Amino acid sequence: MTTSRTRTASTRAVATIASSLLALGALGACSTDTTASSDGSVAVGDTDAFPVTIEHAFGETVIDEAPTSVATVSWANQDAVIALGVVPVAMPFSTYGGDENGYLPWTLDALEALGDERPTLYSDTDGIPFDELELAGPDLILGTYSGMSDDEYSQLSKIAPTIAYPEVAWGTDWTTQLDVAGQALGLDDEAAALQTEIEDGIATAVESAPEIEGKTFAYLAFSSTDPSVVSYYTPTDSRVRFVESLGLVIAPSIVELSKDSAEFYGEVSAELADTIDADIVFAYVDSPEHLAAVEADPLLSAIPAIASGAIVVLDDPTFILSTSAPSPLSIPWAVREYVPLIQEAATHVE
Amino acid sequence: MPAAEPWAQAAGADRAPRPSPSPVAVVRAARRERTTRYRVVTTALVAVTVGLVVLTLCVGAFMVSFVDVLRVVGGADIDGATFVVWDLRLPRTVTAVCVGVAFGLSGAIFQTLVRNPLASPDIIGITAGASAAAVVAIMLFGLNPDLAAPFAFGGALVAAAIIYLLAWRGSVSGYRLVLVGIGVAAILNAVVSYALTRGDVIDANEALVWITGSLNASSWGRLPGLVWPLLALLPVVALLARPLRGLQLGDDLAAGIGVRPERSKLALIVVAVALAAIATAAAGPVAFVAFVSAPIARRLAPGSGLALVPSGLVGACVVLAADFAGAQLFGDTRLPVGIITGVIGAPFLLWLLAQSNRTGKG
C-alpha cells in the first residue's frame, strides 16, 4: 500500500475524514494535559511540555525544547503557526492566489495583527529550496498539510525536526493542522481554545444565516474555452466538504454522478445541465464576463440555480485556495466571505 | 572537412546517393580523432565542468567558501555548510553531471546513427514516452511527482520499443526511425495534453514542472539509481564506438570493415535509449540537452569524428550551468533547470536547423 504517498481525491477525502476523527481524539487527549501554561500568553510556548513526540507519515519526530523559529513548507502550514501568534522565519511565496508580495490575504491579515515582523518568503517553483531553509535557521519545520516525499522529509530533517502529514498526502484538515502546530510549539491549550473559537465562529455564522441550512448545492467549474461541458466536484473534495460544514447538503444528482468515481472531479455534458438539481450553485468562472456568458448560454442556463440566480460566484484564485487548501486562517476567512454570498444566493432559490 | 560532421554529408543523402568515403579516409578520420585539438578541447571541457562544479558547490542562497567545501568533502563537519554542501549541493551536482553526460551521449549516438543533428531523443518521441507515463501517473493516479521516476523510466523504454518495432522493416533505417518517432511522439503528446486537463490546476502545475525537468529532487538516496546504471553503460558506449563509427559510413561499408549493421544498430539504440531513460527518470526530460550537446562538441572539436567524450562533457556543462542560472539569476524566483535549457536551447535549435540544412548543400 502506498496510500501514504498517493494523493488521489478519494484518498484525500478519506484522509480528511480520518484526520477529523483523529483530531477529535487528539483533542480529548489534549484536555488531559495539565502542564499547559495558564497565563494566557501565546507568544512563547510552554517549555515544560517538551520533549514532545509527534507521529506522522514518515515516523516520529521528537522536539526537545520549545521551538523559537519555525519554518513551513507547502501551502497552508504557515497559517496554523501564525494563528497561534507565532511569526514563522520562512514560508513559501504564493504565486497562485497571493498578492504581489506572495501573501494570501488571510495570512497577511493575521501577520499584520501580530506586528511588523515578517517571515522570509522563498520561491518553491522548483520544489522546496532546502538551502534557503537552512539559511533561515529554523528549529522546527512544519509540513502538516503537504505531499512531501520521504526524500524531501529526510533532507528537511537534517535542517531541523520536521513534521510531515499525519497519514495521507494533502489530506490534513485545518483542525489537525492547528492541533499539530499546538503540540509542536507547546501551545496545546491555545490551539484547543483557538479551535473552539473558530468552530464557534463558524457556528455563529451559520446560525446567523438559517436560510442556508439544508439547501442543496453543486460545486461546479465552468470553462470559457469549452462551454459544452460542466465540471463538478465530487463529495470527496475538500471544497465540497467545506460547504457541507456550513449546513448545506450536496445535490442528489452530483452524488449520483460521482458514485462510481474515485476522483474529486468529473465532467458532464452541458446538454444534461438541467439535471443538476441544486438549490444553489457554486460556480468557478474566469471573470464577470464569463459568468454573463454562462447565464446567457441556452444549455448552461438550464441549470435551475443558474436560471434563478442562486449562484455563488467564484472568479478569484484566492477564493479557490481558501477552501481547497483549508487552514485555520483561511477557513474563518472563507466563512466570512462565503456566508454572505451564500445568503445572497439563497434569496434567489425558488 | 568531410568526416568532421557526420550529417554534413548525410543531410544531402536524403536526396541522392553519394559517393562513400574511401577506406583510406576512414583510417585518416580515425587518426584525426587523436589530434591535439581534440585533446585540448576535452581537457578544456573537463576544466569547465570542474569549474562549474566548484561554482555550484560554493555559490547559492547559502555561500560556502572553497576551502570549506574541500573540508566538507574531506569529511569535516561544519555547521550549516556540511548540510548545504554535502547533503544538498553535492548530490545535486553529481546528478547534474550524470544527467548531462547521459543526455549528451544519448543525443550523440542517435544523431550519429540517424545522421541528422535533429534526431535527438527529445525530438523523436523517447522523452515524450517518459513524459506521458509520468503525467498520467501524476494527474490520473495522483502520484507525488518525486515518485514518477519509475513511470518515466518505463515510459521511455516502452515508447522506444514501440518506435523501434514500428520502424522495423527487415532493417531499421534512420529516417524511418525518426519519422515513426515523430508520429509516436504526437500520440503521446495528445495523451499528455488530455491528462493535463484532468484534475485541478495545482496538480497540473506540478506535472508541468515535472515535464520541464528539475534537479531539485536530487539526493544521495536517489543517486545510485542514476550513477550505477550510467557507470555500467559507459564501457558499453566505449565498446560500441567502433561499430558506430563504421555505421557512420553506411551499412555496406560498415559490413565491409566487419561491423554487423543490424545488430550494432539495435545495440546502439538500446544503449542510447537506456541513457535517455535513466537521465529522464532522475531529472525529468530536461529540454534539449540531448539535442545540443553533440553539435556543440563537434563545433568545438571539428574533425574528431564521433566526439562522444566531448558530447558527454558538454551535456554536463549545459545542465550544471542551466541549473545554476535557474537558481541564481532570477532574483527570488527559482526556475527548474528545464526552463533554462528550453529557452536557451530553442533559438540554438532553430539556428542549428537552418545551419544544418544549409550545410546540406554539401
Added chain:
Amino acid sequence: MTQTTTSGQPVATPRGTRPAGPRRATLVAGLLLGLAAGLLVALVSVGVGARQVPLDQAWAALTAYVPGDIAHEAVRSRVPRTVLGLLVGASLGLAGALMQGLTRNPIADPGILGVNAGASMFVVLGIVVLGVTSPAAQVWFAFAGAAVAAVAVYWVASLGRGGPTPVKLALAGACITAALTSVITALLIMNTRAWDTFRFWQVGSVAGRSLDIVGTVLPYLVLGMLVALASGRVLNALSLGDDLARGLGQNVGRARGLAAVGVVLLCGGATAAAGPVAFVGLTVPHVARAITGPDYRWILPYSGLLGAVLVVLADVLGRIVAHPGQLQVGIVTAFIGAPVFIALVRRRKLAEL
C-alpha cells in the same frame, strides 16, 4: 544505408502523367457520395449527444424551435459544433493536400509541421501578456501564430540543396514544435491562471464554440478553400518537378506562393477556431489519393470532403465514448491519425508517395 538511400531518392518521381485512374464519371459519382456521407454524419452529429432526444423532437428543434426547451436547446447546441467540425475538417483536409502537393511531401500536416505549436505559442502570449481569455479574441492570436510558424518551418526546411524534403520538413516541424513548447512552458510555469486556461485550449476541440467564432474564421476558411480548389492544376504541374513545371509554362514561384497563402488561411483559421487538431491534414489526402489516383484536381475536393467527415465523426465518437462527458476531437484524431502516419512512413519508398 540502403534504405536511407532509397527513401532519399529525388522526390520528383514522375506521377503527374495521369496514369489510368478511375473514370471521370466514377469520380463525380464518388464526390456526390462523399457529399451525401458528409450530410449523413452531420445529421448524426446533430442527432447524437449526451442527451437522448427522440428523432421527431430533434427534427422539431430545427423546424419548430421552442426557445428554452432543453431538448431543443441541446439539439441546437450541436449545430455550431457540427458546422465547425465540417469546416475545420474540410479546411484541414484541403490544407493537408495542398501542403503535400506543394512540398511534394507525403507527411505534411499542420500538427507535424509545427503550425499548431505556432498558434499555441501566440495564444499563450495573448493569455500571459495581454490577459486574453475569450475564445473570440484568441482566434486572432492563433491565426497569427499559425501563419508565422508555417512560414518559418517551410523557410527553414527549404534552406540548402534539395529544398523542403519530407524528412527536413518533418524535423523542422518537430524542432519548432519542441522549441515553442519550451517557451510556452517557461511562460506558463510562473502564471498558474494562464496555464489553467491554456491546458484546456491545447487539446483541440470543436465543442462549445459559438457561431460567432465560426463567423470570425469563415471568410478566411472560404477564401483558403477557393485558393486550394483552384490549385489542382498547379499542383499537378509541380508534381512533375520544378523544371518540368516551368517547361509547362507555370510560374513556379508564384504558384507556390499562392498555394502557401491558401495553406496559412486554412490552417490558421482552423487552428484558431478549434485549437490544435492533429493528423487530419495528414491522413485524409492519402485516403483521397487512394481513391482518385494522382490528379490533384480530384484529390483536393475529396480531401476536403473526407476531412469534414472525419472530424465530425471523431467529435461524435468523443461524445459517445466519454459519456456523460466528452473526449475532445484533437485527442480522437491523434489516435486515429497517428497510426495512419506510422503506416505511411513504414512504406519503403517514402519519396514516391
